[in-house]
Amino acid sequence: MKALSAAADHSLLWFAIAALLAGRRGATRKAAFRGVLAIAGASASSNAVMKPLLPRRRPAAAELPAYQTIDNPPTSSSFPSGHAASAAAFATALAMESPRLGIAVAPLAAGVAYSRVHIGVHWASDVLVGAGVGAGVALATQRWWPVRVTDEARARPLDTVPELPGGRGLVIISNQRSGDPEHDPADELEAAFPAAVVVRAEPHRDLDEQLDEAVEKQGEEARAVGVAGGDGSVAAAAAVAGRRGLPMVVVPTGTLNHFARDVGVYDLQEAVDSTGAGQAVAVDLALVEMHPGRGADPHSEQVVRTRCFINTASLGSYPDLVRLREKWQPRWGKWPAFAAALVTTLRRAEPVKIKIGDRWTWVWFLFVGNGPYHPRGAVPAYRPTLDSGLLDVRWLRADLRFSRLRAVAALLGGAVGHSRVYAERQVPRIDVELAVPGMLATDGEVVEESGRYTFRVADEPIPVYRRHEDQWTGRERPFQG
Structure with a gap:
């Protein structure tokens, strides 16, 4: 118990396991990154917030047998147990991404939590509350990084194909x-x-x-x-x-x-x-029509070129964001890579003046998804359905003071959908005009430059x-x- 408790000091045990898991792609790597994120939140909540606010004297370890105690017991507040919080956070996070990994690590996490009572540095209630805090923080990571049980999206079955x-x-x-x-x-x-x-x-x-x-x-x-x-x-x-x-x-x-x-x-x-x-x-097949340019009649049917896209299209700095996210995603996971890419892109980005519908505004980027992406009011993570007949249109405004700082703060706080710098619509068609012709990216590749674009869903799905x-x-x- 003493050795196990010492191994979990500063979460070194969990970081070592996470490093091993991160060596494999897929759900295992995602579980490792979610586990580290959960540990960070649980440790901050228990050690930096709750301990100072709720001071509590530790048990009298001196009354335990010498072989059961440690040489340098902690002197900080006993409530709650930071070790238990980190252990529960890591095990819960792993179980969210991979139930098998969660089951494998749970006995070890329970052992770490119990060891704190066994060596006389925590009361049982400290451990129980700490475990609850850790599990709660792990579950709360879904606010920033939704768990997707399967990659497969819903779609209407067809039996008419040959x-x-x-x-x-x-x-x-x-x-x-x-x-x-x-x-x-x-x-x-x-x-x-x-x-x-x-x-x-x-x-x-x-x-x-x-x-x-x-x-x-x-x-x-x-x-x-x-x-x-x-x-x-x-x-x-x-x-x-x-x-x-x-x-x-x-x-x-x-x-x-x-x-x-x-x-x-x-x-x-x-x-x-x-x-x-x-x-x-x-x-659904999404289409984008390139029109002659700024000042053209928004109701004109004249089209220079039409492209289709199957996932996403974007204007402004979003292509740079996608490029950085995809570069870092294999090492860090999708949400951490997206957060880092967003901060980096916004720091370098130049705002773009566009007209959405009948209103001109400055934006950092415009995102158009082929179908609604989940979750709404947050980072678009995945699409649950493939035949909705709708486009998912999102943009970050650049016409507000400290818009970049506010966007990053909203992202970190999991409140992007409640921020004034963020806007979204779900529509079957939308016209976008640029004050200065700009580059369009579809499915992560920069493909075209024009002054006005019409995004729409094709009349018939494929x-x-x-x-x-x-x-x-x-x-x-x-x-x-």
């Missing part, structure tokens, strides 16, 4: 530049879909143009389009699917694969299973192959984190 045994009728393009540049998935696609037409993407040509040509060449034999790549590649294939009214097959081979995880396709085998079964879901949840009988769907 079955593609062996990939018959499928035209699929492979982008070897996505993800690992040393790996070309084309050979695996040809083996998994022996009857499909597999197109190897040419580096210096638009992906949608190459896929469109291949579909045109197949004529009526083309019954579906597909893509192996990251989100940018999927967006290009989705544009072809939308124009031609064909269902789409997604094989995730990119770095992050946000769209594939939302749809619920984690690997090539799931794409093979869903196409063979002829099962798909309806997924079918994307995915096995129906209630009919899934194969391998357990993994949580990718």
Whole structure:
């Protein structure tokens, strides 16, 4: 008990376990980061706030046997137990992300909490209250960093898509530049879909143009389009699917694969299973129309170019924020990386003057999501549904005093939705005009510059192959984190 209690001094035991867990990607790494965040909150709450406010004399350890006591007992307030708070915070945080990890660590956390009573430095009530504080702080981290039980979003099942045994009728393009540049998935696609037409993407040509040509060449034999790549590649294939009214097959081979995880396709085998079964879901396709520029009639139908996006579009400094978040996310986790990226981006950013609807305002950035993202009034973490018919529009105002400081304070306090610097709407269509033409980013890539943009949801969703949840009988769907 003495050794266990000493190992947990300054939470060193928990930091060591977190360091080991952080070596693995996915839910394990997320659990480690949430555990460290919970420890920080629990330690501050118990040691810096509650102990000074609620002083309490420690037990008379001198009356215990010598072998049971420690040489230098603490002299600070006994109430509550900081060791118990940190132990409970870490175990609870791990259980939120991975129940198995939580169960594995819980006995160790309970042992640390009990050891404080055993060695005579805390009363039992100190430990119980400390554990309650720690567990409460861990649960409260959901305010900043929501727990997502599964990557798979809800969507309306479709049984009207054709079955593609062996990939018959499928035209699929492979982008070897996505993800690992040393790996070309084309050979695996040809083996998994022996009857499909597999197109190897040419580096210096638009992906949608190459896929469109291949579909045109197949004529009526083309019954579906597909893509192996990251989100940018999927967006290009989705544009072809939308124009031609064909269902789409997604094989995730990119770095992050946000769209594939939302749809619920984690690997090539799931794409093979869903196409063979002829099962798909309806997924909204978002469009952005680039107009001639500032001063053009907002009701004019003249459009210079139209692009589709499957995840998000943005104006202002948001592309820089996304770039930094994705750079730091593998090491820190999504929410800590987002918070650090937001502070860094706002420090460097220049405000942009835009007109949203009928009102001009200065903003740091404008975010447009293809579908409502969760949670509302906070950092957009994930989207729970794929066929809502709505856009999620959010922006940070730059026309208020100390807007950057207020935005960061609201983020850290978990009260972004209640701050005047934050605004959001959920609409099927929105017009945005810029005082000075600015760059548009879609799905994390800077793609266009114009003075006015119209964001809208396409009239019809596209079918994307995915096995129906209630009919899934194969391998357990993994949580990718």
